[in-house]
Amino acid sequence: MPVNQTYAQFSDTAFASAFIIYALALILSLVYYVKQQSIIDAHREAVRQRELVNAGGVSDSADPTESASTLIDEETLAAREESARRLANMTQSLMWLGVLVHLASVVMRALSASRFPFGNLYEYILMVTLFAMLAATFVLQRPQFRVMWPWVITPMLALLFYGGTELYADSAPVVPALQSFWFPIHVSTVSVGASIGIVSGIASLLYLLRMWQPKGNEKGFFGAVAKPLPSAKALDNLAYKSAIWTVPIFGLGVILGAIWAEAAWGRFWGWDPKETVAFITWILYAGYLHARATAGWRDTKAAWINILALATMIFNLFFINMVVSGLHSYAGLN
Template identity: 50%
Template sequence: MTINETLARYSDWSFESAFAIYALATVLLIARYASMRARAVQDRELVAAGASGGPVDTAELVPGRVVEKPDKTWSEKLGGMGYALLVVGAVLHIASIVLRGFATERFPLGNMYEFVTMACAAAIVAGLVALRKTADLWVFMLVPVLILMFLAATVLYADAAPVVPALRSFWLPIHVTIISVSSGIFLVSGVASILFLFRMKFPAGEEGDGPFGKVAQRLPNAETLDRLAYKSTIVAFPLFGAGIILGAIWAEAAWGRFWGWDPKETVSFIAWVIYAAYLHARATSGWRDTKAAWINVAGFVAMLFNLFIINMVVSGLHSYAGLT
């Protein structure tokens, strides 16, 4: 198997370009977030306007009268530019994965660099779908993505090369793709639960909370954040479970047993149980507030532990590939 160095170089450039565009989008979205007025103030103004009848422009009610829409605010313009950059970055991000695959003539999930790249791309795509109505969350979603991409490009980077013989199996694109995609969606869920806890800690409208209160007041309400975390987990949980089952089938074909309590298998199972507990707690009366959210955060921490500590510190049957 030969490596196409040109395509590998284009893949790296696409990845680096996507990182730079995400970073620029983050700057624009932070500026937008900072220029927003607190949601509590907006809500109070809307309620007051509705209660008093509000300043209604009767010209808008005249048939045939064309009313010009007001110019967009700087906040809206910054948000539009940031979102457009996210789409461009996502295209380049996916292109880097595809080019890596063509360069190596295999599915591009043979090491931790490629896995993290795929998981981050899944998180961005999931965010483009899930955050359409809650675009303010992109500021907080992009920070962990940028951190992971930075680690992938530095600490975890691996040159384009063939995989070891044990990974030359049709199970590689099936098992690892499902795990990486579900991991990316779990990132959306984990960030949403962390912001939910933050919002509950600093509820909008309270005085004396300092800068943290000001940040919290610009977030969507707690119910929206909790619902986003729950819906994201509902999508990712069965995918992750299917990935574990398919991994067990691959293990039987490769190692002659379905399950051997390898460190990677054990922590993956623990993470799956934690997320199952979160879904159960979220549906149980009395646990739908911060208790369930803390369980979801614990699941997210278990996923990160499985990705970094198990792969890089603990040795096991999965260590040779740096795979998740």
């Protein structure tokens, strides 16, 4: 079937537009992040001053000028907080817009070749980043998590940039090996599981940073970076709850791939490099859940397993697809 070049061009334009929208959202989120740092510093200074007054370290005079000064400081702080809230809301709105335009790019890509958009590594990255952005946009709606946007958008933009430049492939029919009923079912399930796993892994990374720089006792450059982050408990819970979704969905994707392998190659499992590393990734995510529920492992040990699972998935996405030769080599560059 011939490729509809109009839809293909629309898809490329929507891809570029989504990238720009995400980049603008990143800029706003960084400004919000910096504002949150100053707001936290101001709140902590106010608490310190109140403690000094209560302890008798500072004269608690009823000087009208001093009271007016304090009132202005409180109003200024309230104005800063309102400004930060507006930035957070604008970031959230831009993210929803970016997801919609991103989705339009995927749909147009599918319509251009009359197939599901999973035919090459560019399209796979397009789908994984879409699902990851969608999952993050839902999860990070809560005010305490909105400071995490720079940590999520930055790697997604890096993936999109690399996919759109180095891995880009023109819209075309898929190779005969991918013309199967199982193709969209298997790849879409794996994509959803992987995208949620990315969110979980990022949350575990930030959890380790927060554990290293405890709330209220941050020090140095990394302390300043960690200051606006939620508590370690909140980040750990986010990583755990995300992994709860990752394990069954990603595992189902691996099982569906095995069923397709039996139909296509006459065996459920052949220790092909890609399927093997995918299985190892699933084992690591499942191991993280087990460690997270095991006494003595509910601290940084479990988080390191989750991060290792994320690293293994990224290794599978790039190195296995692009360097190692196997039965899944057609899923790499066209």
